[in-house]
Amino acid sequence: MADAIKDTLTTAEPLSERSAGVVLDGRYMAPPQDKGGKTWVRAGALIQATPNELYALWRNIEFAPMWQEMVTDVISTGPKTSHWVMNVNGKSIEWDSEILADEPGRRIAWRSTGGDSQNAGEVVFDRAPGGRGTLVTVLQEFGQGKMATAAQTVVSRNPKQAVIENLRHFKAFAETGEIPRTEGQPHGPRGASGSLKASLYGEKVGVPPGDTGNAR
Amino acid sequence: MKAVCWMGKSKIETLDVPDPVLLNPHDAIIKITRTAICGSDLHLYDGFIPTMEQGDILGHEFMGIVEETGKGVTNLQRGDRVVVPFTIACGKCLFCQKQLWSCCDNTNPNAHIVEALYGYSGSGLFGYSHMMGGYAGGQAQYVRVPFANVGPLKIESDLPDEKVLFLSDIFPTGYMAAENADIEEGDTVAVWGCGPVGQFAIASAFMLGAARVIAIDRLPERLAMARGIGAITVDYSDEDVSVLTAVKDLTGGIGPDKCIDAVGLEAHSADLQGLYDKLKTALMLETDRPTVLRQAILAVRKGGTLSIPGVYGGFLDKVPFGAAFGKGIIMKMGQTHMHKYMKPLLEKIEQGKLDPSSIISHRITLEQAPEMYKVWRDKKDHVTKIVIDPWATAA
Numbered sequence: 001m002a003d004a005i006k007d008t009l010t011t012a013e014p015l016s017e018r019s020a021g022v023v024l025d026g027r028y029m030a031p032p033q034d035k036g037g038k039t040w041v042r043a044g045a046l047i048q049a050t051p052n053e054l055y056a057l058w059r060n061i062e063f064a065p066m067w068q069e070m071v072t073d074v075i076s077t078g079p080k081t082s083h084w085v086m087n088v089n090g091k092s093i094e095w096d097s098e099i100l101a102d103e104p105g106r107r108i109a110w111r112s113t114g115g116d117s118q119n120a121g122e123v124v125f126d127r128a129p130g131g132r133g134t135l136v137t138v139l140q141e142f143g144q145g146k147m148a149t150a151a152q153t154v155v156s157r158n159p160k161q162a163v164i165e166n167l168r169h170f171k172a173f174a175e176t177g178e179i180p181r182t183e184g185q186p187h188g189p190r191g192a193s194g195s196l197k198a199s200l201y202g203e204k205v206g207v208p209p210g211d212t213g214n215a216r
Numbered sequence: 217m218k219a220v221c222w223m224g225k226s227k228i229e230t231l232d233v234p235d236p237v238l239l240n241p242h243d244a245i246i247k248i249t250r251t252a253i254c255g256s257d258l259h260l261y262d263g264f265i266p267t268m269e270q271g272d273i274l275g276h277e278f279m280g281i282v283e284e285t286g287k288g289v290t291n292l293q294r295g296d297r298v299v300v301p302f303t304i305a306c307g308k309c310l311f312c313q314k315q316l317w318s319c320c321d322n323t324n325p326n327a328h329i330v331e332a333l334y335g336y337s338g339s340g341l342f343g344y345s346h347m348m349g350g351y352a353g354g355q356a357q358y359v360r361v362p363f364a365n366v367g368p369l370k371i372e373s374d375l376p377d378e379k380v381l382f383l384s385d386i387f388p389t390g391y392m393a394a395e396n397a398d399i400e401e402g403d404t405v406a407v408w409g410c411g412p413v414g415q416f417a418i419a420s421a422f423m424l425g426a427a428r429v430i431a432i433d434r435l436p437e438r439l440a441m442a443r444g445i446g447a448i449t450v451d452y453s454d455e456d457v458s459v460l461t462a463v464k465d466l467t468g469g470i471g472p473d474k475c476i477d478a479v480g481l482e483a484h485s486a487d488l489q490g491l492y493d494k495l496k497t498a499l500m501l502e503t504d505r506p507t508v509l510r511q512a513i514l515a516v517r518k519g520g521t522l523s524i525p526g527v528y529g530g531f532l533d534k535v536p537f538g539a540a541f542g543k544g545i546i547m548k549m550g551q552t553h554m555h556k557y558m559k560p561l562l563e564k565i566e567q568g569k570l571d572p573s574s575i576i577s578h579r580i581t582l583e584q585a586p587e588m589y590k591v592w593r594d595k596k597d598h599v600t601k602i603v604i605d606p607w608a609t610a611a
Contacts, residue, residue, distance in 0.1 A: 048308060048323070050309060164328070171321070171322065175306065175308040175309055176306045176309075176363070178288070179240075180325045181325055182325055182352070183239075184239050185236055185239065186356075187273060187352060188223065188271035188273070194269035197267070200270060201347075202326070203325075211288075212239065215286045216238050216286070
């Protein structure tokens with residue numbers, strides 16, 4: 001998969017202002033469509049916490065490996081820059097990232113500045129209508145084509161689904177203090193069919209640790 | 217430990233597997249003292265629910281003694297006796313806060329599978345396929361219970377296990393079925409299916425004010441049990457009986473005020489319609505056999521309510537939606553919001569209003585479970601409810 005990503009690199013450009021927004025001037029805005037070798041994903045979650053709390057959790061980028069799949073290390077290299085390390089099926093993918101917009105309690109935008117992954121993204125924290133929590137919307141762009149995405153779906157996790165799953169993990173962690181998991185529970189012999197199904201259902205992608213350190 | 221494992225369609229084995237361990241801070245490990253086989257386990261046995269994996273530990277009705285707790289569990293201690301709800305709920309998301317516990321947002325690690333099928337995913341369930349979370353079940357000697365700070369109900373009285381075990385699913389499920397039917401004082405309520413959930417729905421319908429309950433089934437021991445708690449029974453297997461005529465005859469032609477489908481996706485039907493569904497499900501053109509649902513929609517009176525505790529999984533064919541609209545009926549359904557009902561229903565048991573253990577017909581060991589799944593499916597040996605003592609050895 002690492003090679004697939006490297007093969008399909010294009011340049012990540014900054015996302016436009018408020019591009020993760022779902023509503024503009026009272027109109028619903030559809031998510032951007034994949035084209036020109038770029039893959040887009042927009043995902044949203046309703047989370048029972050304040051925009052400030054959720055912003056703070058997201059902004060703490062060195063904590064990202066606790067809730068982002070396959071991310072093993074994030075090192076701050078400056079006030080707005082960081083180095084990211086992912087482990088995908090035993091292969092290391094590394095890239096540098098910079099924060100382009102940082103509005104506490106409201107939004108964060110970033111893009112990669114070099115390395116094995118070309119990506120740009122934005123997360124927006126909006127109070128939900130009726131005071132029912134916070135709407136968190138993530139828009140992320142990957143510089144890679146559909147073929148690579150399809151290949152990754154088979155071998156592990158395609159990046160679109162990873163964004164969706166990471167937001168799900170973020171929500172579970174923010175609301176409950178842990179991320180649900182079943183890896184490590186007992187079962188009888190899986191056989192070939194059980195093992196294949198586990199793979200198809202995405203169960204072989206490790207769930208990020210969340211607060212497993214405090215299980216015992 | 218020993219556990220009952222799903223090894224393929226119609227293939228259940230009791231196997232030695234590793235003991236469960238704490239994986240998350242809100243987990244607890246429970247030493248199981250009693251567990252049961254549910255009617256809905258038969259949908260897994262018969263291969264009607266997709267995303268089972270070979271080796272899965274079955275079972276979602278269980279209770280036991282707290283063995284170990286994670287750091288986030290402060291309400292339980294080692295040695296506490298608890299009944300565990302079959303739905304897993306976080307207690308923090310919008311749905312849990314609205315008491316829609318079975319719709320919890322945070323407990324299904326495989327939510328993406330259900331999202332693809334249903335749009336959104338409900339809570340994780342114990343021992344009930346990977347689309348429902350892939351959590352190991354409780355037909356075993358030990359089980360890991362996630363969010364043990366939220367779900368398990370402590371039993372502080374000396375009531376025997378058998379009287380409180382069914383708070384784990386079927387009593388709350390039968391009760392919510394009656395509550396969902398919006399029963400008003402004096403209503404006539406028809407209940408399809410007199411298995412355990414049907415029996416609890418009948419008893420609950422009377423508790424909520426039903427003046428008459430019509431109970432529909434084909435098995436003599438179930439019908440006798442339903443008459444025993446005050447229902448009028450209709451044996452649909454009697455060739456002179458048409459259920460739609462029967463419910464009209466018993467209601468002066470207007471139909472039951474409220475109907476409860478406590479059967480779900482594997483309804484039996486001897487007629488052409490039954491053959492049609494059997495063929496279509498075999499050819500994978502249809503996933504469920506909705507005979508009862510069709511009948512109940514046609515049977516309920518104008519402006520009546522149809523409550524559906526019976527499980528449906530996929531796509532249904534020939535459902536008379538025009539009749540539902542034409543009569544202006546209300547339909548309510550879904551997995552039970554367990555956490556809302558367990559405590560109040562425990563109080564009803566403590567007050568002696570009902571003895572849930574009266575439905576038990578078989579008490580077995582884990583080793584006997586595989587053969588008893590077959591007995592349960594084929595409704596042999598006058599079976600009404602099977603309870604397992606996971607520590608018993610065959611006499």
